[in-house]
Structures are given as structure tokens and as C-alpha cells.
Amino acid sequence: MVSLGWFAFAAATTASCKKENAAYCSPDEPASAEQHPLNRCAADEVCLVGIANSCLPKAACDDGSLCGGTSGTPFCAANADTRSATCEAACTADVQCAALSADLPMCAGGDCVQCIAGADCASTLCNTDNTCVDAAEVAYAAHNGSGNTCTLATPCDFATALTKVSATVKYIKLAASSSSHYQAPFVISDLDVTIIGDLNADGIPTARFVDINISDDQPLLKINGTGYDVRFVNVSIEEGNNSSAADAVNLECSGTGTVSIIGSRVIDSEGVGVRSGSSCTLVVEGSTIARNNLGGLDISGPFSITNNFIAFNGDENASAVGGTSIAVAGSPTSSIFSHNSVVSNESNLGAGGVVCTINQATVLSNNIIALNDSTFGQLSLASQCTASNTASDDSLGTNPVVVSVFPFVNAASSARFDLHLTADLPSQGTPIAAITTDIDGDTRSTTAPDIGADER
Numbered sequence: 096m097v098s099l100g101w102f103a104f105a106a107a108t109t110a111s112c113k114k115e116n117a118a119y120c121s122p123d124e125p126a127s128a129e130q131h132p133l134n135r136c137a138a139d140e141v142c143l144v145g146i147a148n149s150c151l152p153k154a155a156c157d158d159g160s161l162c163g164g165t166s167g168t169p170f171c172a173a174n175a176d177t178r179s180a181t182c183e184a185a186c187t188a189d190v191q192c193a194a195l196s197a198d199l200p201m202c203a204g205g206d207c208v209q210c211i212a213g214a215d216c217a218s219t220l221c222n223t224d225n226t227c228v229d230a231a232e233v234a235y236a237a238h239n240g241s242g243n244t245c246t247l248a249t250p251c252d253f254a255t256a257l258t259k260v261s262a263t264v265k266y267i268k269l270a271a272s273s274s275s276h277y278q279a280p281f282v283i284s285d286l287d288v289t290i291i292g293d294l295n296a297d298g299i300p301t302a303r304f305v306d307i308n309i310s311d312d313q314p315l316l317k318i319n320g321t322g323y324d325v326r327f328v329n330v331s332i333e334e335g336n337n338s339s340a341a342d343a344v345n346l347e348c349s350g351t352g353t354v355s356i357i358g359s360r361v362i363d364s365e366g367v368g369v370r371s372g373s374s375c376t377l378v379v380e381g382s383t384i385a386r387n388n389l390g391g392l393d394i395s396g397p398f399s400i401t402n403n404f405i406a407f408n409g410d411e412n413a414s415a416v417g418g419t420s421i422a423v424a425g426s427p428t429s430s431i432f433s434h435n436s437v438v439s440n441e442s443n444l445g446a447g448g449v450v451c452t453i454n455q456a457t458v459l460s461n462n463i464i465a466l467n468d469s470t471f472g473q474l475s476l477a478s479q480c481t482a483s484n485t486a487s488d489d490s491l492g493t494n495p496v497v498v499s500v501f502p503f504v505n506a507a508s509s510a511r512f513d514l515h516l517t518a519d520l521p522s523q524g525t526p527i528a529a530i531t532t533d534i535d536g537d538t539r540s541t542t543a544p545d546i547g548a549d550e551r
Contacts, residue, residue, distance in 0.1 A: 120136055120179075136150035137150065139153050139154070140152060140153055141153045141156050141171075141173060141179060141180040142178060142179040142180070143156070143161065143179075143180055143182070153173075155171070156172075156180045161180070161182075162182035162183075167184060168182040168184050169195060170182065170183045170184070170185065170186045170187065170191045171183075171191070172187055184205075185206070186206065186207055187205075189202050191207075192208075195207060200215075201215060201225070203225055208225035208226075209221075209226050210227050211225065213293065215227070216228065217230060218230035218247070218268075219247065219268060220268060220291065228266060230247065231263070232263060232265050232266055233264065233266045233267070233268050234251070234259035234266070234267050234268070235247045235251070235256070235267075235268050235270070236250050236251055236252060236253045236255070236256035236267055236277075237250040237251075237252070237270035237272075238252075238253075238270070238272035238275050238276060238277050238278075238302075239252075239275070240252040240255070240256075240270070242255075243255060245259050247268075250270055253277045254281065257281070257288075260286050260287075260288045265287065265288060265289060266288065266289045266290075267288060267289070267290045267291070268291055268292075269290065269291065269292040269293075269302035270302070271292070271293060271301035272301065272303050275303075276303040276304065276305035277305070278305065279304050279305060279316060280306055280313050280314060280315050280316065280317065281304070281315075281316055282313075282317045283317070283318045283323070284318075284319055284320045284323070285319075285320030285321060285322060285323050285352075286320075286323055287323065287324045288325055288326070289326040289328060290325070290326065290328070291326075291327075291328040291329055291330070292328070292329045292330045292331075294358070298535070299360070300329045300330050300331040300358075300359060300360060302330050302331065303330075303331040303332075303333060304332045305333055305334045306334060314344040314345065314346060314370075315334075315344065315345045315346065315364075316345065316347070317347050317349075318346070318348040318349075318352070318354050319348065319350040320351070321351050321352070322351060322352055323350070323351075323352030323353070323354075324352060324353045324355075325348075325352070325355070326354075326355040326357065327354075327355065327356050327357065328355075328357045328358055328359065329359060330359045331359065331360040331362070332346055332356075332359065332360065332361045333362045333363045333364070334362075334364070344366050344367050344368075344369070344370050345361050345362075345364040345366075345368050345369065345387065346361060346368070346369045347369075347370045347371075347372075348370075348372060348375035349372040349374075349375060350372070350374060351374040352374075352375060353375070353376040353377075353378065354371070354375060354378070355378040355380070356377075356378065356380070356382050357378070357381060358380075358381045359383075360382065360383045360384075361382065361384050361385075361387070361391075362383065362384075362387065363385075363386050363387065364387040364388060364389070365389070366388060366389045367387055367389050367390045367391070367392075368387035368390065368391045368392060369384065369391070369392050369393070370393040370395075371392075371394050371395055371398070372395055373395045373396045373423070373425065374396055375395075375396045376396060376398070376399075377394055377396065377397070378398070378399045378400075379398075379399075379400045379401075379403055380399070380400075380401050380403070381401075381402045381403065381534045381535075381536070381548075382403050382534075383403065383404045383406075384403060384408065385406045385407050385509070386407045386408065386509055387408045388408075388409070388410055388414065389409065389413070389414040389415070389416060390408050390409045390414050390415065390416025390418075390420060390440075390442070391405045391408035391409070391418045391440060392416075392418070392419040393416050394419065394420065394422070394423070395422055395423060395424075396423065396425075397423075397429075397430050398421065398423075398431070398432065399429075400419070400431070400435060401431060401432075401434050402434050402533055403435045403436070403534065403548055404435075404436050404514045404534065404548055405436065405438070405440065406437070406438045406439050406440065406509075407438075407439050407440065407509040407512065408440045408441075409440045409441040409447065410441055410442075410443065411441040411442065411447070411469060412443055413443060414442055415442065415444040416442060417441055417442030417445065417446060417448060417450070417467060417469060418438075418440035418447065418448045418464075418467060419432070419435075419437060419448070419449045420445065420449075421449070421450065421451040421452065422450070422452050422453075423452070423454065424454070425454065425455075430455065430457050431527075432449070432451070432460075432462070433459070433460045433462065433527055433530060434462065434527070434533070434544070434546075434548055435462045435463070435547070436463040436514040436547040436548040437463065437464045437465075437467065438463065438464075438465055438466050438467070438506055438512075439466045439468075439509070439512070440467045441467065441468045441469060442469045442471070443470075444471075445469065445471050446467070446471045446472050446474050446475035447468045447469035447471070447472070448464040448465075448467035448474050449462075449473075449474050449475070450474075450475045451475070451477065451480035452476075452478050452480060453478055453479060453480045454478050454479060455479055456479045456481075457479060457481070458481050458482065459480065459482040459483070459485070459492070460482070460484050460524065460525065460527065461483075461484050461525065461527065461546050461547070462485055462486070462547065463485075463487070463501070463514075464482075464485055464486075464487050464491060465487045465488050465489075465498070466501070466506065472489070473487060473489055473491065474487075474492065481493070483525070484524045484525055486498055486520050486522075486546045486547065496520055496522045497521075498521060502517045502518035502519075502520075503516065503517070504516075504517055514547070514548065515549045516549050516551050518551075519545070519551060520545065520546055520547075522546070523540070523543035523544060523546065524543070524544045524545065524546045526539075526540070526543075527544075532550075533545075533549055533550035534548040535549070537550050
């Protein structure tokens, strides 16, 4: 906290400075001891500029307390020279926020907030608005859970957790199951719920839904009803098996509602990765859709598909769907397919990358659609579907960006592919107001964002 005495002292010396003030400092002064330069402050002090212009304890700047009494600019920020500091409106470190308030101890985007990650909260869940979810709103599940309490201390199995969802219980938190899995199939009907797991150090979901029973004759996860809103966040949905490959869908939604797949993986289905019905709004954001034998995304209703890796889906000899098939009979509004990397997919009945037929003006923009294999090409557009700023090894749509060799980290192996960019493409995309980050949560350029899911 800045002492009022410092302010009074500074004011007095400004009004009638008749002799040297040994405490005065200024980074603008020349480096001479007679003029009390910045280097007059000791190694454990900083020159607080614009308030007291005095040498003050550096530790008080580091923990944010030095400017605590300054209205509107409570955060002490050391300048590049490390020997001077100013009081600023935005925080730069958690320690500054913790010094001001125990209730808002974290610094995010220049503001003091309650949490940044689940580990910051007693409930282990942090909302997107940086507030902690109350544990009373959460049912906790584990792949080996038991009982009926579904608490953090005594988690239940996933099927039991679904029965706990209500107007007050809106989340299911999944414990890690990396060495095992949540045994599917599951049917989720008419629920408003967020199903959320954690990510490991490599950004891979630790909670896995897996179906190893080939006689189920139903999707691994089936969402239906007349008013659902189901969100999967940081989960892996994989290995949809079935006696009939056509029914081996990792996730299918029907009826009327919304399904969101965020920061997740949908992989290794014997059939299609995700299939949406005509009244199911499908949102896929920041996710990986890969290695699904009969195609990645099969979309028949409204959609928002952004910032995804869609790779190694389909079969050039057996699948009607390659990377993505959009076949919407109605006229959905505000559908978007942008900033995706659609790479190395195959189809034998349509374009290997993306097929789009829709009766509403829709522009597929800022996508990489490349290295896909089909006798029908990489991109097929019909009705009111168009494409712009598409990077490919072919010339696709308007404003095409033709690339002979894509600078992916690794696009050669379906087992360990990585579609992050190692160098800039020949051209950038057009800013989209609704898309401000990339697949990793990195901030996109507001003037010339990179094409595809990754912003370098």
C-alpha cells in the first residue's frame, strides 16, 4: 500500500525544491549522481514513476501491493529496465491479484478473476467466464465409480450420473480413464448437461468413451429428444464398433436440440465419426475428428464447425463420406464452416474433403482442404454453398490459396499426425468476428488470421 506520506512529500518538494532530495528518482534523468538518476535506487528498490518518484521496495511492486491505494491503477508493473515501475489498470501476474483480493486471486486478460482452470476451484470446474462452478451443480463420475452419491469424494458410474442431471445439477465431471474407459453405449435423452473431462500435458482428453461390443447395433453415444442441449468438453469418443459398420457411429443426434463437441476427440469409429439429424444443431469446435472408417462428419441439420483437425477419415473404396458431408434440405440460418484443417480424407462417392449442399447462402471460409483422395476431387459445392480463402494443393473456390507443400508438423502418418503449421502459408484469411482464437485457444490475428485450425 502506498503511504500518503509519500504523496505529501512529493508535493512539498515540487512546490519548493531548494536542496537535493535524496529520495527523488526519475528514469528520464541523465546518469549522474548529482541529478539523482534512476540508478540511484538500490538493487532491491524500484523507482515508482509518476506518483512519488521515489525509490521504494521492489518486493512491494512484485506482489502488487505498492499501488494498492491508487484508484483505477492498482497494479505495479516493472518496466523493461527492471529498475523503474508504473501503476497500471491491468494485472500481469496472479500474485498481484492475490494481494488485492482472496476471492479473485488469478490474473486473466488483465483482469483479476476467480479461476483459470478447474484446479483453481474446489469443485474442480471453472466456467468460461472464469468463475468456479458450485460443487452442488456437479455429478461426479468415474469409469470404475459405484454407489449413488456421485460426489467428488465418492464418484458414481456415468449411467448413474446421468440420472442426477436436473435443473440444479447441470454438469457431469468425468474422472480420468486413460488406462481404461467409460464402457458405452449410452443414450442421453432430453437433458441440458455439460459433460466435461480434463486434458493431459499433451492436450489429450483423459476421459474416454469406448464401445468394444460389436453386437450393440446402436451408436456409441446417442442423443435424442425434443429439447436437449448436450455439451461434451475435453472428452474422447472412440472405437465405435458394430456388427454392421453402417451403424458404428461414435456420436449421433436426432430429434430437436443442440450437441456441442468442444476441445474433444472423435476417433477410430468403424463407421462415421459424428452424424447429425435434420433438427439437431451440431457444434464442433477446437476438436479432432480422425480415423473414422466411413467418414468424419455427416451433417443434415444446422451447424457450426470451427477450428478443427478433420483428418484420415473415410475409405476411397467403401465410404460415401470423406472428411465432411453437409447435406441440409432446409434453410438453416447462421451455419458456419470455417478455420478447419481438412486433410488426407477419402471417399468413393463424393469429394474426399468436403461435400456441401445447402439451401441457405453459406460460405466455407478460411479452411485448409488438402491432400484428400477421391475421383470426385477434394471439394464439391452445390445449391447455395460456396467457398472462399481455401488453402489446398488444388485451386478451390474463390480467392484460392494454392500450396505445393504444406508446412504441417506431420501429415504423413495417420497414427501420429499433427496439422499445426510450422511456417506461414502464401496468403492469410479474412477475419471472422466470431472466431478470435484457434484450436489451441491461441489468439488469432484481427487483420490477417492464418487459414486452417492453427494460428501460428
